[in-house]
Amino acid sequence: MKIGILQTGRAPKELIDDLGDYDVLFHHLLAGHGFEFETWPVLDMEFPSSPSEADGWLITGSKFAAYEDHPWIAPLETLIRDIRDRGKPLIGICFGHQIIAQALGGQVEKFSGGWAIGRTEYDMDGKPISLNAWHQDQITRLPEGATVIGSNCFSPYAMLRYGDTVMSIQAHPEFDDHFIDGLIRTRGPGIVPENQLKTAAAQLGKDNDSATIAALMAAFFKN
Template structure:
């Protein structure tokens, strides 16, 4: 049984405060981190049973060498049927690579805060989302957005301001999550404080963020189920 996960780190730091590498490792995955932001990519996708794509300060529409290279990797992985999960920028570059670069756009304003998302019927029977209820709670923070009108997208969850918060590519094992299901309450407090200036510039109130924060346990089931899918 394979369990090797390619972790594409797209951020300015190789590992984020959420330590998703450790979460996936705790679920039985052998995590192979490549710092894509610094143009570190594997020579081959052979042997990987799953791919995780992290967030980034960049936009999926930017003509930056690592982003263009990652587009090619996503398309190759999809052709091979390798399961993929993207969060934030990862969600966006999956859409850009598989559904067209016009699918990702810059919003007029930032959506930021702990939001209640409406879960759609597409979640029923879905390998990652079948445990979600009619609504789910999750932290979101994004200035870029993925459109929700592409025929190859199954829209699984929406917010009041963003119709595509979670999506799946056709019936393939490929999912994008706009928000941040990985953040724990403890991590949230530290992350928000360290990002205070950017959050406030984007319209957030830190006191309100902590007042409305939750562990988002429903959302975290998607991470667990993705690891389980990759181990099969």
């Protein structure tokens, strides 16, 4: 099964050589599930010709905001609606979670409550899970047809499903502790409050449920 990765951002240059860019992180996360991957760097205006170019689609995270005026935002939203209308499985992570909601009629904003950084706990269908997070923007209004499947007090719309073919996650199952540590060092200073960076650093090494979410994502693609 071929998964098309719609790359909307890049890892810090200090991390790419050792840990990989955003698309490569998903190769690692979903390894062992029988997928092949092709990347379209949509942030460079490189788009697939149609949803038929892959069997399933995945939208990465990004340092950009869904509500910003970039030339690739509108065509990406059109592609999201086309993928949905074709019935192809689509998963969005962090920025991908937000841009899917925006494309389908929801609203995304910079959250006045600040950042979620590092190991974060959620309730998913009544069960506790923990995943690494790195975001300030959030979905603040759900699109029609969205069902909440995961949340916490900080992020009430943390995991969504739209019928049987679209799913999105605010957190980053593809970010392991090495990557979070790199973000703390390279992207956090001067942007994220120092106390939050210290708290996130202190959580490094604790168990999380990325493997569980990877299995969920793989099953969703194959459904």
